[in-house]
Amino acid sequence: MKVKELVEKIFENDKRFVSRAISIVESNNSNSAELLKELHKKTGKAYRIGITGPPGSGKSTLTNQLAKYYRLQQKTVGIIAVDPTSPFTGGALLGDRVRMNDIGNDPGIFIRSMATRGSLGGLSKKTIDAADVLDAAGYDFIIFETVGVGQSELDIAKTADTTVVMLVPESGDSIQAMKAGLMEIADFFVLNKSDRPGSDTAQTSLKTILMLRDHTEKDWLPGIIKCIASENIGTKEIADEIQRHRDFIIINNLLKEKREENYKIRIKEIAETLLKNELWMQERESFLNESLQKVADGTTSPYQVAETLFNDFKQKAILREQDGRK
């Protein structure tokens, strides 16, 4: 199937082809860039929500509830669940199977899991590429669900228009979240399992931490919404807070700013990847491997080998160009 035909099928939101397109961007094969170029002009309409937090904070449950809530309002929802697969079993987590039974058959919902395993580094790019496919297919909301434990997961959550950080009232959870960088990316917090003991204390300490932040009257202040996701309590309040944040960033021209910043990060990543792929062509990779013994015995140093490779790259670009001109 030609890229142009696939693009048409995506614009029609034919789920089978949407799914195939995501597989293409995930595998990052030769059609991937061409496909994404074609899709780009139809992107930018979906509103992107990031839901992150420590393991066990109830992200999957809230994602499901939110998706159902939006469906009642005749909105369509694409879900990208970034799934830390177990290092030993390689399997998906239970949450995913539960989800599929719950909302997986709704024609207005598209669910895709992306495994973190084996895709370190490129994960954030692939996830955003996948979101672009869903955006071009016309989904009104795209929800990224990620575990807030690694940098790449945080990177994904950060690219969302509104980022929700979920916590549970366990002792020390808010402190851990602070250390893991979750505090900085939250547009607001959801305190799940708010019927548990310690919930009020957790809310108070979270508020205290938030008060310490520098802010002016004009800034958006992250609030704290309580919920019991498993009982669907608080879902409407969370959806309302997302809407309130959405209005705020649109009125203050921050959405445009944020999206341009995201494009910038993305372009840099793509250009750097193109460069890296050419840098590590077979010949230089072999030179690198042959140098390791000399580095180990001190004959040369990592810096010297790196500079040699860098200069060779520039030299070869020249030679190829001259060949082309002949």
Next chain:
Amino acid sequence: MKVKELVEKIFENDKRFVSRAISIVESNNSNSAELLKELHKKTGKAYRIGITGPPGSGKSTLTNQLAKYYRLQQKTVGIIAVDPTSPFTGGALLGDRVRMNDIGNDPGIFIRSMATRGSLGGLSKKTIDAADVLDAAGYDFIIFETVGVGQSELDIAKTADTTVVMLVPESGDSIQAMKAGLMEIADFFVLNKSDRPGSDTAQTSLKTILMLRDHTEKDWLPGIIKCIASENIGTKEIADEIQRHRDFIIINNLLKEKREENYKIRIKEIAETLLKNELWMQERESFLNESLQKVADGTTSPYQVAETLFNDFKQKAILREQDGRK
């Protein structure tokens, strides 16, 4: 001070200059590469130990105890503590101040904290550069102490010759560690606060998880050592296990292999950084910024802009080279 003079002072292990050298590699200024090239030939003698685990598992305490233990054996110890500074206060954690009072005045111990804040991405490179300074200065052991929450912290822990993962017998801690990728990098586990209830259960579940791993008879099997770091119980057993692992990897030629692999990762990172710096020179950064509006309105796409920048890079390398030949 010239680099050559500084290098001499480092080889004499003059702490003031060792400290200055680490500041140079940390700031990554123009002298940094030259300095590290000179130092490289004297590196490779120190044994590198990584200690990682979730926040609150007792890493600082164990690092202190181990350092004191090695000092009793007339060995010198360099400590690099990768410190996740609070996003709001920017200050160092308590552990660091406690440590300074405890072992900071021992002439055979060198302590350096490196903040994670503001150095994402380059952190792992800088930490290993700093370890090279300490290695060249002649320290027998280098201990990297990192919180196992982010990818860059894991990357640092992984470069160690022996990586120790610390856990406490809290419920679910081992499961969280598994998700965070700690299980894969551990050469052995330390179960701290082993006097607490739940310690035996934690050990059993950890053992069960480890049993699931594929292994042959020849492989190193990560064990579990119990300790109470705050009471200095178990320190000798941990030092013995480090030695046992050290012997194992030397006899099986794995240390050499691991270090060559580390050099490879490092050379790649340096070469890629050189390339990125040249890619993002002022002119192209400006072009990128000017393109963002057009990307946002769909006139062009991130992939097209990235390709233009990539081609411009290769073209300019050629033009500069031709200018040089005139």
